[in-house]
Amino acid sequence: MPGDDAKPREGSVANEFDWAPGDWRRDIFEAFRAADVRQVAYVPDAGHASLIRACHADNAMKAVVLTTEEEGIGVLAGAHLGGQRGVLLMQSSGVGNCVNTFSLIRNCGFPMVAIVTMRGEWGEFNPWQVPMGQGTEAAMKEGGFVVHRLDRADEVGPAVAAALSMAFDGGTPVALLLSQRLIGAKKF
Amino acid sequence: MSEMTTAHGIARRPLVAGLLKDRPEGLLVVTGLGSPTYDVAAAGDDPRNFYLWGAMGSAVTVGLGLALAQPEGRVLVITGDGELLMALGALATVGVQGPRNLAVCVLDNERYGETGGQASHTGSGVDIPAVATACGFREVRSFGKSYDIEEARRFVREAEGPVLASFKIDPAEQPRVMPPRDGHHLRTRFRQALLGNEAGLTG
Numbered sequence: 001m002p003g004d005d006a007k008p009r010e011g012s013v014a015n016e017f018d019w020a021p022g023d024w025r026r027d028i029f030e031a032f033r034a035a036d037v038r039q040v041a042y043v044p045d046a047g048h049a050s051l052i053r054a055c056h057a058d059n060a061m062k063a064v065v066l067t068t069e070e071e072g073i074g075v076l077a078g079a080h081l082g083g084q085r086g087v088l089l090m091q092s093s094g095v096g097n098c099v100n101t102f103s104l105i106r107n108c109g110f111p112m113v114a115i116v117t118m119r120g121e122w123g124e125f126n127p128w129q130v131p132m133g134q135g136t137e138a139a140m141k142e143g144g145f146v147v148h149r150l151d152r153a154d155e156v157g158p159a160v161a162a163a164l165s166m167a168f169d170g171g172t173p174v175a176l177l178l179s180q181r182l183i184g185a186k187k188f
Numbered sequence: 189m190s191e192m193t194t195a196h197g198i199a200r201r202p203l204v205a206g207l208l209k210d211r212p213e214g215l216l217v218v219t220g221l222g223s224p225t226y227d228v229a230a231a232g233d234d235p236r237n238f239y240l241w242g243a244m245g246s247a248v249t250v251g252l253g254l255a256l257a258q259p260e261g262r263v264l265v266i267t268g269d270g271e272l273l274m275a276l277g278a279l280a281t282v283g284v285q286g287p288r289n290l291a292v293c294v295l296d297n298e299r300y301g302e303t304g305g306q307a308s309h310t311g312s313g314v315d316i317p318a319v320a321t322a323c324g325f326r327e328v329r330s331f332g333k334s335y336d337i338e339e340a341r342r343f344v345r346e347a348e349g350p351v352l353a354s355f356k357i358d359p360a361e362q363p364r365v366m367p368p369r370d371g372h373h374l375r376t377r378f379r380q381a382l383l384g385n386e387a388g389l390t391g
Binding site for chain 2: 038039041062064065066067068070071072073074075076077078079080081082083084086100101103104107108109110
């Protein structure tokens with residue numbers, strides 16, 4: 001129901017959720033729960049699909065669907081002002097949409113974690129994804145983020161936990177780039 | 189006509205001061221860059237004001253994240269038509285979340301006052317209240333010159349949200365009243381006022 005207040009966490013929703021064996025998206029979700037992430041702002045994305053479903057299913061999290069990625073920077077700034085932790089899920093093509101709003105993070109020191117599924121690299125069939133995909137790392141660094149690129153499934157969970165600590169304990173914005181090699185190139 | 193209106197519309201400073209009059213503890217304010225920031229500062233600086241000096245288009249989304257995090261509080265976003273038009277999709281995002289404690293107040297002068305008074309879309313027929321209705325806002329009102337400030341104050345502070353109130357204001361510029369511009373300071377003092385002195389850099 002829209003507008004319902006968050007309820008206290010109980011049990012592990014992840015255990016009831018239909019994850020594929022060894023799915024690193026489950027590791028991301030568990031890292032969110034362990035770090036008490038309460039708002040997950042996202043733009044719909046195939047690479048994040050099962051994670052987004054799990055966040056919707058967790059009654060202690062607000063999954064906030066956006067019309068465009070820059071909205072997420074504002075939502076997470078507001079979440080922090082209100083005392084909650086949030087994370088932004090998006091695709092590399094959306095990074096360019098955020099550039100002006102990155103000024104919020106830099107000027108105010110908002111803690112921010114963005115988890116970015118990559119397009120426009122390893123095996124990309126669609127050349128329209130390439131310019132933003134190839135520019136993502138530089139754009140995030142220009143925006144003031146510390147950027148970690150992840151290529152292996154076993155490093156994802158620890159990297160998310162480390163990013164959440166770096167942002168919320170240390171005040172440093174972190175972007176995690178989930179490489180197309182990790183996710184698997186989209187095919188049509 | 190009282191001090192609340194002019195021949196050209198609602199007087200913006202008495203309006204904003206009236207919306208914030210006798211402010212309760214839990215009333216949190218986010219302003220859009222430009223004149224709404226100066227209007228809110230003119231009504232009295234307060235650590236529970238978060239002024240945007242940039243990131244144009246972000247006022248509604250900052251208000252949304254804050255409203256979701258503080259369901260017991262009341263969040264007023266006070267912004268202009270130009271700032272809101274830059275991110276109309278944010279109204280759709282608010283509609284989907286449906287926060288009962290969020291009110292968006294649009295000071296609509298049908299122009300971009302900060303940049304030389306160029307006409308905005310609202311002067312050419314774009315109807316922000318109708319957009320908000322279509323996006324699923326629960327209550328939407330448009331206030332003109334004959335408005336009653338007490339009714340407007342009750343509406344934005346008490347009506348079940350998300351609500352949007354559009355005020356057709358006199359476009360005349362007002363003397364600038366500058367609140368602090370240091371974002372780190374604004375963020376930290378807001379969190380300390382809301383969450384206690386322990387809430388500093390991190391969270």
